[in-house]
Amino acid sequence: MISAPLVVGYGNPLRGDDGLGWEIVRSLAEKHGEDYAHFIAAHQLAPxxxxxxxxxxxxxxVDAAAHEPPGSITCRKVSANADDTRPATHHMTPEAVLTMARVLYGKEPETWLYTINGMCFDVGASLSGVVSPKVEEVSWLIASQIDDYVKTMERTTAHA
Amino acid sequence: MSQTITIDPVSRIEGHAKITIELDEQKQVRDAHFHITQFRGFEKFCEGRPFTEMPSLMARICGICPVSHLVASAKACDAIMAVRIPETAAKLRRIMNLAQHIQSHALSFFHLSSPDLLLGMDSDPATRNIFGVMQAHPHLALDGIKLRKFGQQIIEWLGGKRIHPAWIVPGGVNEPLTEERRDQILAEIPGAMQIILRTLEWFKEASVKYTDEIRHFANFNTMFFGLVDEGGGLEMYDGVIRIVDAQGNVVADRLDPANYQDFIGEAVEPYSYLKSPYYKNVGYPEGIYRVGPLARLNIASHIGTPLAHKEWEEFRGPNKRVILSSFHYHLARLIEILYGIEMIEKLLNEPDILSDRVRAVAGPNSLEGIGVSEAPRGTLMHHYRIDKHGLITWANLIIATGHNNLAMNKGVLQVAKAYLKGTQPTEGMLNRVEAVIRCYDPCLSCSTHAVGHMPLVLQVRSHDGEILGETARK
Structure with missing residues (x-):
């Protein structure tokens, strides 16, 4: 049995581009169905x-970022970081969540973080014109990664 | 020369704030303030929206307690529609609200405050966090996750979908509870009950180590404010307002929450975006009161479930004294979790809980509506006005954290006076100043609607603003 992929989009959907993670989760769930992956949309990462x-x-x-030009997309692998000892707030990092998974449950699955750099984080429920077209692009990238993962796991299972 | 010490931002709370401590010429603490440095524009943001959108819009104010806003907002909309919602709908809303209390209290206790309580106020700040707890007490960390998940799972099951559940609506709820869902929730009750009972047992024993903190953590006379049921018992969803003083005398009782403007004033201070509500009959700032778990247990005459009532009797003692130290918010939170689990089970076993009559339908029949309920942090008030088309023209939100603003400021001052020695405070002293704020579990995203980062900076300043010293915790 293949362990289901998990997609977590997080941010504040009432702060403009901060809500892009929600939009990508929604887009993936609508296009591929809710059984395609386990989807979570959250204001912030929690234990x-x-x-x-x-x-x-x-x-x-999937998160918004604000340190690169608006609209630019980044993707990086996330590792459990036992040295991530910042005070626990409601603002946990992906590294912190992965560390909890490793320490408490003994599991450290392959984990990636996609970000789109936002342009507008003012109060408002819609994405900026720069970020909005990127939702489909990132959704496609994520879907490709999930499809590759499922194919790999199916091959592995078939050969086992 | 007078000096100011600044803690900015405060860590392990929800949101972004700073603390300043002013020293006089003799280097003694003169004053202290808890500054909320975020701005909430939410009351303006919703103007022009149809009132029927308000519950789902308000739920997005906060990621920690969306259901609380959903409930208060829906109640305000019920008032605009001038309907009495079906009994079953009220019970189902209660269940979701209690699940919200459980998950929020679990986050506060297990993940934000347990590092202080398990590892010690003076322990190494590098490991005094949830990761330190995970290493030293993994079972407790897991219990925290399981209990929070219990509450979250109920919310998700009732909401019907993972993203944007819009189950609580003006007039009731939009779908009845199925037998399958009810049984799913009931099956989770024993596990949650075991966790809270063993946590209560442990914490009551452990808290004797914190005699000094109990003495100095916002341990002063204030009034206590909140909802009680018709019989004066603990109430989370509906009921009437009761106010008691520090001696346990009932100052006001059976106040209609819809008349809140008659008895609550809202002061504004230049150092904070957070309003400072006060009891009008006493005036400002003497009209200070506290809300939330400690207040609810102080104003209640009893608790409507057996195990929580037993804990409440022990908490209040044989003379039913009012508990003044805000350190005891932690224990009050655990007792409320117990109450929530028991009450959810009770409500789910009521014969009409599966009724399909769960929504009253109407258009706007009043141009104004007020909804009040108890959120995890205290009494939450949503007040809307609409035009003849049903569009919001004005909104006022009094958030639980706001009610506690005066008490949090006074608490910071008390802790600073007790622990601050000289202008180079120790890390343990700083942690206690923050910990007294954490007792209230303030939700600043709710009260100001923004989010922030959490490193901590301490500055010692002279009266003319010169920085005399600075330390930072990242």
Whole structure:
């Protein structure tokens, strides 16, 4: 049995581009169906997400960023970081959640973080014109990664 | 020379704030303030929206307690429609609200405050966090996750979908509870009950180590404010307002929450975006009161479930004294979790809980509506006005954290006076100043609607603003 992939989009959907993670989760769920992956949309990462991470075979976090030109997309691999000892707030990092999954559940699945750099984080429920077209692009990238993961796991299972 | 010490931002709370401590010429603490440095534009943001959108819009204010806003907002909309919602709908809303209390209290206790309580106020700040708890007490960390998940799972099951559940609506709820869902929730009750009972047992024993903190953590006379049911018992969803003083005398009782403007004033201070509500009959700032778990247990005459009532009797003692130290918010939170689990089970076993009559339908029949309920952090008030087309023209939100603003400021001052020695405070002293704020579990995203980062900076300043010293915790 293949462990389901998990997609976690997080941010504040009432702060403009900060809500892009929600939009990508919604887009993926609408296009591929809710059984395509385990989808979570959240304001911020919280401790109980570690349990979902531990149960997944592939984990993808989606967040907004603000340190690169608006609209630019980044993707990086996330590792559990035992040295991530920042005070626990409601603002946990993907590294912190993965660390919890490792320490508490003994699981550290392959994990990636996609970000789109936002342009407008003012109060408002819609994405900026720069970020909005990127939702489909990132959704496609994530879907490709999930499809590759599922194919790989199916091959592995078939050969076992 | 007078000096100011600044803690900015405060860590392990929800949101972004700073603390300043002013020293006089003799280097003694003169004053202290808890500054909320975020701005909430939410009351303006919703103007022009149809009132029927308000519950789902308001739920997005906060990621920690969306259901609380959903409930208060829906109640305000019920008032605009001038309907009495079906009994079953009220019970189902209660269940979701209690699940919200459980998950929020679990986050506060297990993940934000347990590092202080398990590892010690003076322990190494590098490991005094949830990761330190995970290493030293993994079972407790897991219990915290399981209990929070219990509450979250109920919300998700009732909401019907993972993203944007819009189950609580003006007039009731939009779908009845199925037998399958009810049984799913009931099956989770024993596990949650075991966790809270063993946590209560542990914490009551452990808290004797914190005698000094109990003495100095916002341990002063204030009034206590909140909802009680018709019989004066603990109430989370509906009921009437009761106010008691520090001696336990009932100052006001059976106040209609819809008349809140008659008895609550809202002061504004230049150092904070957070309003400072006060009891009008006493005036400002003497009209200080506290809300939330400690207040609810102080104003209640009893608790409507057996195990929580037993804990409440022990908490209040044989003379039913009012508990003044805000350190005891932690224990009050655990007792409320117990109450929530028991009450959810009770409500789910009521014969009409599966009724399909769960929504009253009407258009706007009043141009104004007020909804009040108890959120995890205290009494939450949503007040809307609409035009003849049903569009919001004005909104006022009094958030639980705001009610506690005066008490949090006074608490910071008390802790600073007790622990601050000289202008180079120790890390343990700083942690206690923050910990007294964490007792209230303030939700600043709710009260100001913004989010922030959490490193901590301490500055010692002279009266003319010169920085005399600075330390940072990242």
């Amino acid at each position: 109980e997400i570690a349990e979902h991470v531990a149960a997944a075979g592939l984990v993808i976090f």
